[in-house]
Amino acid sequence: MRKGLFYGLLFTSPAILGFLIFTLGPMIASLVLSLTDYNVFREHTAFVGFDNYSKLFSGEDELFYKSLGVTFYFVLLRVPAVIFISFVIALLLNLNVRGRALFRTIIYLPSIVPAVASAMIWMWLLNPDLGLANSLLRWLHLPAGSWLYSEGSVIPSVVLTTLWGIGGTVIIFLAGLSGIPKQYYEAIEVDGGGWYSKLRHITIPMVTPTIFFNTIMTIIGSFQVFNEAYILTQGGPNNKSLFFVFYLWRTGFRDTEMGYASALAWVLFIIILFFTLIVFKTSKSWVHYEGGERT
Amino acid sequence: MFIIPFVWLLRSSLMDLSQIFTMPPEWIPKPFHWDNFHRALTTLPFGTFFTNTLIIVVSVLVGTVVTSSIAAFGFSRIQWKGRDAIFGILMSSMMLPAAVTLIPSFLGWKMLGFYDTYYPLIVPAYFGGGIFNIFLLRQFYLTIPRDFDEAAFVDGATYFQIYMRIIMPLSRSVLIVVSLFSFLGSWNDFMGPLIYVKSDSLFTLALGLQMFQGTYTAQWDLLMAASAAVVLPCVIVFLIGQRYFLEGITLTGLKG
Numbered sequence: 001m002r003k004g005l006f007y008g009l010l011f012t013s014p015a016i017l018g019f020l021i022f023t024l025g026p027m028i029a030s031l032v033l034s035l036t037d038y039n040v041f042r043e044h045t046a047f048v049g050f051d052n053y054s055k056l057f058s059g060e061d062e063l064f065y066k067s068l069g070v071t072f073y074f075v076l077l078r079v080p081a082v083i084f085i086s087f088v089i090a091l092l093l094n095l096n097v098r099g100r101a102l103f104r105t106i107i108y109l110p111s112i113v114p115a116v117a118s119a120m121i122w123m124w125l126l127n128p129d130l131g132l133a134n135s136l137l138r139w140l141h142l143p144a145g146s147w148l149y150s151e152g153s154v155i156p157s158v159v160l161t162t163l164w165g166i167g168g169t170v171i172i173f174l175a176g177l178s179g180i181p182k183q184y185y186e187a188i189e190v191d192g193g194g195w196y197s198k199l200r201h202i203t204i205p206m207v208t209p210t211i212f213f214n215t216i217m218t219i220i221g222s223f224q225v226f227n228e229a230y231i232l233t234q235g236g237p238n239n240k241s242l243f244f245v246f247y248l249w250r251t252g253f254r255d256t257e258m259g260y261a262s263a264l265a266w267v268l269f270i271i272i273l274f275f276t277l278i279v280f281k282t283s284k285s286w287v288h289y290e291g292g293e294r295t
Numbered sequence: 296m297f298i299i300p301f302v303w304l305l306r307s308s309l310m311d312l313s314q315i316f317t318m319p320p321e322w323i324p325k326p327f328h329w330d331n332f333h334r335a336l337t338t339l340p341f342g343t344f345f346t347n348t349l350i351i352v353v354s355v356l357v358g359t360v361v362t363s364s365i366a367a368f369g370f371s372r373i374q375w376k377g378r379d380a381i382f383g384i385l386m387s388s389m390m391l392p393a394a395v396t397l398i399p400s401f402l403g404w405k406m407l408g409f410y411d412t413y414y415p416l417i418v419p420a421y422f423g424g425g426i427f428n429i430f431l432l433r434q435f436y437l438t439i440p441r442d443f444d445e446a447a448f449v450d451g452a453t454y455f456q457i458y459m460r461i462i463m464p465l466s467r468s469v470l471i472v473v474s475l476f477s478f479l480g481s482w483n484d485f486m487g488p489l490i491y492v493k494s495d496s497l498f499t500l501a502l503g504l505q506m507f508q509g510t511y512t513a514q515w516d517l518l519m520a521a522s523a524a525v526v527l528p529c530v531i532v533f534l535i536g537q538r539y540f541l542e543g544i545t546l547t548g549l550k551g
Contacts, residue, residue: 004373004374004375004376005375005376005377007369007373007375007454008369008373008374008375008378009369009375010369011365011366011368011369011373011454011458012365012366012369012370012378012381014362014365014366014421014422014423015362015363015366015369015370015385015422015423015424015426015429016381016385016423017422017423018362018419018421018422018423019384019385019388019422019423019426021422022396022400022419022422023388023391023396025399025403026395026396026399026400026403027391027395027396027399029399029402029403030395030396030398030399033398033399105534105537106297106298107297108533108537109297109298109301109530109533110297110300110301112479112483112529112530112533113483113526113529113530114482114483114485114500114501114504114525114526114529115483115485115501116485116501116504116505116508116522116525117504117522117525117526118300120504120508120518120519120522121300121303121304121519121522122300124303124307124515124518124519125300125303130315130316130515132299132303132320135319135320139319164297164300220390220392223392224392224393224394226486227485227486230485230489231485231505231508245392245394248394249486252397252398253401253490258398258402261398262398262399264394265392265394265395265397265398266395268392268394268395269391269392269394269395272390272392273390276390
């Protein structure tokens with residue numbers, strides 16, 4: 001239409017400028033910084049080429065591998081748990097039960113609680129001596145746990161606390177479920193199929209695009225967990241919950257090694273990109289779009 | 296499972312220390328210690344923290360709603376060369392971890408002399424208001440029939456008039472969704488203030504609560520009362536807007 005290009009650019013210019021100033025610019029700056037030894041308190045900054053990266057991968061920095069390991073373990077544990085549990089909850093909420101809206105609200109509510117507040121609630125629920133979790137276990141004559149305070153259980157415990165905030169994922173699953181045409185289920189009923197055939201042959205295939213979306217978002221989010229690490233554990237015990245972004249923050253802002261921390265950030269970016277691409281690649285074989293390919 | 300932590304928080308915030316630790320746990324405070332809230336909120340200047348948080352939240356909200364809806368209009372209701380390519384590039388930036396831009400952004404704001412101010416937390420919201428919000432609004436705008444614009448054009452309306460008079464009034468519900476996301480996002484933001492704010496007098500609720508936790512580790516009654524006070528406004532705002540919120544997410548095409 002008339003002067004489309006001029007008006008198009010005019011309306012989108014804040015967003016485009018924002019992208020250039022707050023995303024692309026810092027991205028390039030971060031790449032350059034990662035090739036220097038920039039430290040707030042060092043007089044001179046030198047260009048060190050790939051020294052930061054070789055220091056990372058050579059094993060000289062033990063904490064790098066440690067934090068990578070912690071983060072991978074967390075992602076591996078959390079992503080399937082989030083997807084499976086939120087899918088099951090969404091299926092239950094999608095049933096035609098009384099009070100569905102209320103349940104939906106209750107499930108969503110925890111995900112709006114500020115991270116600091118929810119961390120404090122969980123620190124207390126999981127307190128080994130005084131927490132509700134252990135009181136219940138003792139009452140059931142089960143062995144009590146040390147939760148966030150032992151090397152073995154700290155990551156599963158953090159996963160547990162983040163599962164409380166699963167509501168957003170559930171809602172997106174519900175949106176996916178509500179988009180399935182009712183006729184499909186009626187067809188299965190005519191053929192005499194029960195709930196299992198419905199789930200197996202209609203619900204799951206039809207909801208694969210949503211599973212795909214949620215999986216990507218959960219992976220991206222899980223790799224970047226910070227608040228829980230900072231508030232719940234500060235990386236302890238014995239660095240067993242030294243999450244990657246927490247380690248990055250500590251390196252950059254507490255130790256002020258900002259060149260080195262920028263290299264850490266780029267490693268994280270490449271890792272996230274890699275896993276996202278893998279999910280994208282494999283999605284061709286398991287994601288079904290109604291009416292052919294759609295992206 | 297989802298409600299128990301809330302109940303636990305609320306009951307503990309109204310008990311005295313000895314009752315909190317009674318075994319087996321009791322669920323009803325006896326008596327109700329309403330003064331916990333008063334004590335918790337006066338130990339630290341939570342009033343100031345509240346005002347600070349409100350200043351940031353409102354500023355971010357205005358910037359987000361205005362610029363993201365304008366951008367979404369440009370990306371959906373105006374035809375222009377390169378539009379979809381640029382939108383694609385912006386969308387792909389959602390995959391970029393915040394950590395990558397964190398350090399240069401910090402150094403940039405510091406160089407400009409804006410460390411320990413709210414500018415780093417507020418200004419970015421006035422430049423597009425987040426690509427996810429633009430995406431949500433664009434998806435919605437694409438469902439509005441084009442005939443509306445055509446008819447307005449024939450009557451001599453400008454793009455800006457179409458945006459103000461036709462598109463905005465039709466997108467009330469999705470704008471509420473964007474506002475809620477924006478409100479919750481900046482109310483709950485922890486890392487942003489942690490990095491940019493140094494002075495106690497500029498602390499937000501999230502930072503204040505964290506500081507409170509460090510100082511009063513053993514005062515569980517006060518800790519729980521303070522947490523409840525921070526959670527409550529979120530819950531109220533959510534309950535008011537939840538009808539739009541939950542349905543808005545559904546209708547804006549997050550179906551994949």
